[in-house]
Amino acid sequence: MTATSPTATQPRTVVIYRLGSLGDTLVALPCFHAIERATPGARRVVLTNFPVSAKAAPLEGILGGSGLIDQALAYPVGTRSLKALWTLRKQLRTLGADTLYYLTPARGMAAVWRDILYFKLCGFKHIVGAPSTPALQTWQVVNAQGELEPECARLARSLCADGSVPRIDLHDRSLWDLRLSPTELANADRITSHLDGVPRLVINMGGKVAEKDWGEGNWMALLNGLAHAHPNLGLLVVGAQEDSERARRVTGQWPGPVVDACGRLSPRESAAAMRRASLFIGHDSGPMHLAASVGVPCVGLFGGYNRPVVWHPFGQGHRVIHRMSGVQDIGVNEVLTQALQALADLAETPTAQASRG
Structure with a gap:
């Protein structure tokens, strides 16, 4: 089948190559906005991973309905099947697209050049954003203390390297806009109506990776300390359905109103529910990046699962405790101190809370 060409009634198509989970998608959010601005009127097809037995990609859970993408196409991650790669080649050629935006995390020079050859x-x-030099493969050191740039900065730097996409200002809040729909906002408000009129705290305790699990006992002790200091706070728990049982146990003694939203909200609805929160507390996860995207401290x-700073929430007002020896080595009092200080800071700047409501 031959590739088609855009006509007066058929918009130009571009392809965006991005693999990963919810968190991976969120750190790339400014790049998706930048691509949209660089390709006005284009049809944007994202090439991404689909979990086994899933009808939708994790990326669609974040960007679906935002207008930033129009279609998702499955990429056979890790395949060695020439048949699968040939089938994908035919699908891509059928799109009639001549430009691919490469947003996948750096995986080494051999991998990126293999990708470039395949996509050619x-x-x-035109392949824009491929990290085809050592400088684009690695995170830059940004200060004398040896701190590395965040992954969202490396992605933006790679995407803009050849000048076809204008420089991305990661501090421009509009580039983190999920464009939540009225329906998503209404569904989130309905699920969390028990917290109406009450300042709320959000926690996420779940996670697919055991190395990121802080432990149920630690969460119970933390909430006990927070309840003593702020007994009138509402509590919202977000996560997957399998996190609900732990949420019930951990929040059983919380004195204020509690909503267990685990498994009851889509990722985008979770962001909508968190937008009214005073503070989010959780491990390195998609929900943490969702909270940051809607401006919640x-x-x-x-x-030790990831290097410091690279995957931290981006923006002002966040507090991170990063223990390379393991998240289990983080003390309850450390977290409690940071949470109480964050709530105190927010009380001194009430306009920040009002702007999210």
């Missing part, structure tokens, strides 16, 4: 064979004349708990 798929008919793409975060207390993030990080262990």
